[in-house]
Amino acid sequence: MVAGDRVDEILDLALAASTADATEALYTAEDSALTRFANNQIHQNVREHDAALQVRVIDQQRIGVAGTNRLDDAGIREVVERATAIAQRSEPNPRAAVMPEPDGRGHDPDLGFVAATADASADRRAEGARAVIAAGEDKGLQTSGSFSTGVGTVAVANSHGVRARHRATRAKLLTVMMDGYGAGAASGYAHAGATDLAEIDAEAIGRDAATKGDTMRGAGPLDPGEYEVILEEHAVAGLLEYLAYIGFSGLAHEEGRSFMDLGQRLMSEKVSIWDDGADPTGIPSTIDFEGLARQRVDLIDDGIAHAVVHDAATGSRAGTGSTGHALPAPSLYGPMPFNVFMAPGDTARTDLITGVKRGVWVTRFHYVNVVHPKKAILTGMTKDGTFLIEDGQITRPLMNFRFTQSIPEAFSDVRALGASTMLLPGEFLGTYRVPAAHLGSFNFTGVTSGEGGE
Amino acid sequence: MNDLIDRALDTADRLGAQYADIRIVERRSEGLTVKNGALEAATSNVSAGFGIRVLVNGAWGFSSSAHLEPGEADRIAAEAVEIARASVTAQKEPVELDDTAPVTATFRTPYADDPFAVSLDDKLKILMEADAAMGRVPGIAIREGNVVAGREIKTFASSTGARIDQEIVEAGGGIEATAVNDSEVQQRSYPNSFGGQVVTGGFEAVRALDLVEHAQETAELAVALLDAPQCPSGEMDLIIDSTQVALQIHESCGHPTELDRVFGTEASFAGTSFLTTDKLGSLRYGSELVNIDADATAPGGLGTFGFDDEGVPAQNVPLIENGILVGYLTSRETAPRIGRQSMGSSRAWTWSQIPLIRMTNINLRPGNAGSLEDLIADTRDGIYMSVNKSWSIDDRRLNFQFGDQAGWIIKNGKRTQLVKNPTYTGITPRFWGSCDAICGLDEWTLWGLPNCGKGEPMQIGHVGHGAAPARFRNVQVGVGRW
Numbered sequence: 001m002v003a004g005d006r007v008d009e010i011l012d013l014a015l016a017a018s019t020a021d022a023t024e025a026l027y028t029a030e031d032s033a034l035t036r037f038a039n040n041q042i043h044q045n046v047r048e049h050d051a052a053l054q055v056r057v058i059d060q061q062r063i064g065v066a067g068t069n070r071l072d073d074a075g076i077r078e079v080v081e082r083a084t085a086i087a088q089r090s091e092p093n094p095r096a097a098v099m100p101e102p103d104g105r106g107h108d109p110d111l112g113f114v115a116a117t118a119d120a121s122a123d124r125r126a127e128g129a130r131a132v133i134a135a136g137e138d139k140g141l142q143t144s145g146s147f148s149t150g151v152g153t154v155a156v157a158n159s160h161g162v163r164a165r166h167r168a169t170r171a172k173l174l175t176v177m178m179d180g181y182g183a184g185a186a187s188g189y190a191h192a193g194a195t196d197l198a199e200i201d202a203e204a205i206g207r208d209a210a211t212k213g214d215t216m217r218g219a220g221p222l223d224p225g226e227y228e229v230i231l232e233e234h235a236v237a238g239l240l241e242y243l244a245y246i247g248f249s250g251l252a253h254e255e256g257r258s259f260m261d262l263g264q265r266l267m268s269e270k271v272s273i274w275d276d277g278a279d280p281t282g283i284p285s286t287i288d289f290e291g292l293a294r295q296r297v298d299l300i301d302d303g304i305a306h307a308v309v310h311d312a313a314t315g316s317r318a319g320t321g322s323t324g325h326a327l328p329a330p331s332l333y334g335p336m337p338f339n340v341f342m343a344p345g346d347t348a349r350t351d352l353i354t355g356v357k358r359g360v361w362v363t364r365f366h367y368v369n370v371v372h373p374k375k376a377i378l379t380g381m382t383k384d385g386t387f388l389i390e391d392g393q394i395t396r397p398l399m400n401f402r403f404t405q406s407i408p409e410a411f412s413d414v415r416a417l418g419a420s421t422m423l424l425p426g427e428f429l430g431t432y433r434v435p436a437a438h439l440g441s442f443n444f445t446g447v448t449s450g451e452g453g454e
Numbered sequence: 455m456n457d458l459i460d461r462a463l464d465t466a467d468r469l470g471a472q473y474a475d476i477r478i479v480e481r482r483s484e485g486l487t488v489k490n491g492a493l494e495a496a497t498s499n500v501s502a503g504f505g506i507r508v509l510v511n512g513a514w515g516f517s518s519s520a521h522l523e524p525g526e527a528d529r530i531a532a533e534a535v536e537i538a539r540a541s542v543t544a545q546k547e548p549v550e551l552d553d554t555a556p557v558t559a560t561f562r563t564p565y566a567d568d569p570f571a572v573s574l575d576d577k578l579k580i581l582m583e584a585d586a587a588m589g590r591v592p593g594i595a596i597r598e599g600n601v602v603a604g605r606e607i608k609t610f611a612s613s614t615g616a617r618i619d620q621e622i623v624e625a626g627g628g629i630e631a632t633a634v635n636d637s638e639v640q641q642r643s644y645p646n647s648f649g650g651q652v653v654t655g656g657f658e659a660v661r662a663l664d665l666v667e668h669a670q671e672t673a674e675l676a677v678a679l680l681d682a683p684q685c686p687s688g689e690m691d692l693i694i695d696s697t698q699v700a701l702q703i704h705e706s707c708g709h710p711t712e713l714d715r716v717f718g719t720e721a722s723f724a725g726t727s728f729l730t731t732d733k734l735g736s737l738r739y740g741s742e743l744v745n746i747d748a749d750a751t752a753p754g755g756l757g758t759f760g761f762d763d764e765g766v767p768a769q770n771v772p773l774i775e776n777g778i779l780v781g782y783l784t785s786r787e788t789a790p791r792i793g794r795q796s797m798g799s800s801r802a803w804t805w806s807q808i809p810l811i812r813m814t815n816i817n818l819r820p821g822n823a824g825s826l827e828d829l830i831a832d833t834r835d836g837i838y839m840s841v842n843k844s845w846s847i848d849d850r851r852l853n854f855q856f857g858d859q860a861g862w863i864i865k866n867g868k869r870t871q872l873v874k875n876p877t878y879t880g881i882t883p884r885f886w887g888s889c890d891a892i893c894g895l896d897e898w899t900l901w902g903l904p905n906c907g908k909g910e911p912m913q914i915g916h917v918g919h920g921a922a923p924a925r926f927r928n929v930q931v932g933v934g935r936w
């Protein structure tokens with residue numbers, strides 16, 4: 001890890017080396033390790049130390065962005081020169097030439113940093129992997145998964161006086177346990193994330209996945225169609241990750257690409273979704289990549305589309321100002337929520353199923369993708385624990401379905417939400433703390449029934 | 455650099471590694487994006503560092519650093535060995551590598567016009583002119599054009615004496631028009647979605663795309679799609695264009711022939727494969743017409759290189775021959791398990807990541823169905839779909855669903871009504887088994903796919919797919935409620 005005062009020095013050197021009207025220096029560092037296992041053994045085990053500096057200059061409304069991971073003094077001067085040269089050859093772009101001013105909001109630079117997690121050893125991860133593998137072997141399952149630990153640092157300074165820094169640790173353990181790799185093979189899953197490695201209970205994760213994998217043996221097909229569903233937290237988070245990606249951004253909203261019709265009812269009044277980078281029950285990120293404190297933004301409030309997140313550029317065009325959700329410049333995707341929460345309901349998680357006459361239990365979704373962004377129609381597969389529910393009880397394991405479904409439509413008929421929530425790192429972006437959900441209808445459009453689909 | 459290499463390999467050896475290799479990599483990238491008449495983004499990035507991979511008692515360890523100094527090489531080599539010793543504590547089968555001979559060699563991507571030497575003005579001129587042409591079409595909400603350039607300079611050295619220096623150069627670009635109304639977002643991209651076409655080669659490849667020339671029709675189609683009827687639902691004969699065939703190959707042939715997936719080592723993230731090794735040489739994957747090769751030597755392919763990141767020379771090997779599964783994408787670790795030698799498809803995205811089995815150029819050989827227009831003329835009732843916008847496939851690569859930007863109903867050999875939001879779904883061997891026509895070499899394009907994801911931590915892969923338009927009988931189209 002680069003010492004904190006060297007980080008300040010790097011930012012200062014970059015700002016001092018620039019003669020542009022406005023300059024932003026963004027320092028990001030990653031010190032992470034991941035132990036991966038499959039077929040009941042560790043097969044990949046990696047560590048990475050990297051830090052990079054990205055410089056954005058704005059000169060006469062012309063923008064240049066350059067990055068490097070060479071962080072000695074010469075490297076810092078070179079990257080500033082490269083960004084400046086690009087800006088000088090650029091065309092003015094007043095719409096995008098926006099760099100934030102300090103907004104007076106404070107943030108906690110160490111919220112979510114746990115030293116013991118940052119220093120976690122390969123032996124500690126191997127120990128967790130062995131515990132999960134043992135649980136899988138106990139049920140005769142092929143166990144795979146990954147156990148990662150790491151610390152990420154973001155530090156930003158700009159020539160308008162913005163200066164901020166945040167670092168946080170994270171630990172993540174996930175496992176998929178399978179009864180071989182043939183058609184309709186049983187599989188189970190469990191997953192947990194935390195800022196503090198000590199909160200990850202490898203034995204419990206192993207037990208959960210093994211129990212689920214074991215009960216999936218002998219899965220049979222069920223005709224595709226519309227079914228009531230219980231979505232476990234993993235499944236809810238998987239859908240929410242895609243809603244965040246396609247619709248909660250101020251840029252998507254500005255351009256008319258988002259399903260977020262602000263002020264309109266979008267989902268059941270039981271649904272409230274917000275982003276809060278400073279909530280310690282998530283995996284906090286208290287500043288964005290322009291150095292502003294992340295504000296809490298209520299995205300969907302009692303089912304009403306309430307607000308979207310902004311960076312300095314989209315916020316200035318929308319007249320709301322930045323909400324502290326910038327990605328690194330030039331941010332072609334616009335701002336993005338990274339710390340998403342969904343309000344729990346009042347039904348004990350174990351009681352959710354009792355209200356289901358005939359329906360499908362979904363542990364999680366796999367390979368979700370966007371079919372239609374404006375209607376928020378997604379497709380994907382169920383995976384690692386799909387069951388038939390009859391008269392409030394799980395009656396048999398099911399082969400996996402494909403769904404094709406508008407998500408706001410599905411969440412318009414929320415029968416109940418679990419009273420507890422789980423913190424889950426997204427597959428690609430952000431973290432999600434969500435409850436399990438009982439929905440009135442979900443459209444399964446296909447099934448994979450056998451080898452070659454016959 | 456030699457000092458760094460020697461120190462890394464010596465330290466690994468001294469600390470007990472039975473095998474070690476080091477990759478020193480510098481990757482430069484540049485990107486320009488013009489949006490709605492303005493230069494939205496101009497970026498330049500450099501990342502350099504090294505990664506050391508060691509095998510200790512048959513178990514892997516890897517560590518990496520951006521500090522290119524001999525002292526750091528000692529530290530990182532020691533860390534890799536320590537990590538490998540942790541791996542040993544959860545080991546069942548020791549890793550055994552094939553006997554690929556170590557080589558000393560160099561490789562450089564051939565190109566005419568260095569994409570980093572072409573001036574920003576020249577690149578901007580193309581994008582601004584294309585933008586203006588799209589802007590003349592009424593009803594376009596968002597116009598976007600981009601060009602990209604990449605250069606990777608890397609050195610591979612191993613404890614068995616390999617030493618390979620490579621320079622891989624990439625160039626690409628594309629345009630996209632978006633039309634929006636209250637309930638619809640419709641896009642049309644040229645020549646392909648997700649950034650256009652990317653190749654290994656020089657800027658001449660970007661000029662050859664004629665982005666300006668194609669801007670107006672691209673924008674016109676986006677606007678027309680807004681008011682087009684919804685794609686019908688049901689079973690139909692389906693023709694897909696070469697961009698969509700490319701992605702179909704990627705998802706349903708490229709990924710499931712990755713031998714690490716087959717052996718379950720990607721099970722916890724991307725999944726496994728239905729193409730298990732008991733089926734090698736016997737499984738009917740597709741119709742007699744279907745021949746698919748993995749060709750890392752194809753000129754201009756985004757998956758073209760001289761040597762993979764284990765020092766294995768680039769090769770062209772068949773995966774599907776006359777519809778039968780005959781090969782896999784392999785690595786030095788996986789190939790011996792099916793009695794073969796690595797065919798050279800083990801690559802890492804950055805210096806900080808380990809090589810995994812990645813596609814090279816996975817190419818469908820052209821057929822004899824002539825041109826796209828010939829194929830449409832030969833189809834009585836059907837639908838033609840063009841340019842991907844959505845993809846999803848299950849963990850064993852059987853159950854897929856794709857969405858395209860545009861569809862046209864085919865009636866009596868004629869392309870008729872334009873339809874929006876076309877989708878199709880199927881099961882891999884049944885779908886390829888229904889392939890009854892593939893267009894010829896004139897319609898065949900080697901597409902670059904720059905956004906393949908695999909592994910934990912996730913790595914990007916740059917791969918290629920040669921494809922021509924093809925026809926599939928009785929496919930389920932128009933999935934879901936609209």
Ligand SMILES: [Zn+2]
Pocket residue numbers: 704709905906907
């Ligand atoms: Zn891929």
